[in-house]
Amino acid sequence: MRSALLVALAPLLFSACSGGPDSPASNVASAPAPAGLCEHEVPAAICTQCNPEMAPVFKAKGDWCDEHGVPESHCFRCNPALTFSEAPKDWCKEHGLPESKCTKCNPSLVAGYIEAGDYCREHGYPESACPICKGTSIFPPDGMRVRLASADTAGEVGIETVVAARRAFGRSLEVVGSLEFDPNRSADLAALDTSVVRSVHADVGDRVEANAPLVTLASAGVGARRAELRAAEVAASTAESRLARERRLFENGLAARAEVEVAEREAAAARANLRTARAGLDAAGASAGSSGGTYVLRAPFAGTLIERNATVGRSAEAGEVLVRLADPKAIRARLDLPEAHAASVRVGQPVTLELPGGATRSAQIDAVGAAVDPRTRTVPARVHLDAAGGALKGGTFLRARIAVGEAAPTVVIPQRAVQQVEGKAIVFVAEGQEGSYRPVAVELGAALGDEVAVRAGLQGGERVVTTGAFLLSTETRKDAIGAGCCEVE
Structure with a gap:
């Protein structure tokens, strides 16, 4: 599949405004700004008025003046004494650090930084200027696209998309638990005194009526x-x-x-x-x-025998349980809430139980324990279930998702659509042109099951890549091997 993928990085439509004929400062009839500063008297490389694409970087860091539309650290109206005398002379607008330190654009610099002990091995930049660690990365740059060689290539490489839907969505807590029989509808029948089993009238799995004989003993x-x-x-x-x-x-x-x-x-x-x-x-x-001395252990209610320890001729001590009986219709789920999150769980909250085999049950929290188990550091929660037909089995291990946050309209996408690139959460949006995908940085919210909320970056209605998103992400990284069949422009 040679030339199956083509990554096109459109040229950035701006340049540093600290000099040169295209600088905004060159067209303004005013006193010249200090070297390295633009017409707005801030460092040209990081001026959000000259470089609007830098604004999200400062907003993400919490450095933004909403009243005047500039970073708080650049706002002369809020900070009259603010001055800038020096500024970086170069800036890599693709990676968010000085061009002279950009090891992505200049791989030959890596060895020197490693030798100097100034290298972030996690992200592949100088430690002193790592844009991911410092939050100055502007990936993905405007105009970046991943294009397939043809419309048929999407099917060949297995790319699939889904629509980013806007709907009600809330924060959830995932916990583990198990099914158990209601203690009020289960019974352990034991020998009254030292006895000998004379006969057994029911076996495990047998359905018995109330007052039915289960075990006859002599004592x-x-x-x-x-x-x-x-x-x-x-x-x-x-x-x-x-x-x-x-x-x-x-x-x-x-x-x-x-x-x-x-x-x-x-x-x-x-x-x-x-x-x-x-x-x-x-x-x-x-x-x-x-x-x-003959006596009979009888069923106190109608149910199913779930355990049998009695065999004819066996001697049983006083209090030894010989059979266990339970009503299979009276079953509930016991959930183990982590101590740190137990306070967020309330009676009445919706819960989805995931059973082995992929089956799910919807219910609600009926009770939350008042004490922490000193051994497991968990708090028990109880969920009553409708077990008509006996489909649910006591002791079954399960997972549960408890909706602990209020549902609110938001954009929701599958978690597998999200890729981590340059320290940011990225999704690939399919464009009108077949085989063209645009990387978009998104801010993620709460996750529920295999879905996650998107707080910023998507409006809803976009087609995002799910299967194949990892393949596309590798093509956006200069230091990645990628699919081995693409050209970078």
């Missing part, structure tokens, strides 16, 4: 509790019979009132002991009507 402790229940039942029956007899005797005048009161207290105590014995068996899943 000497449960047998003892049943015996205690039987004894409590006998004691309660005996106490009720005695109370009834004492009341009859009292009515016939054959017993004292004190004897009735004693019988009432004994009957009340017996009933309380009976309730306690029954509650102990109910908690273990053991029915009062059964005999011996």
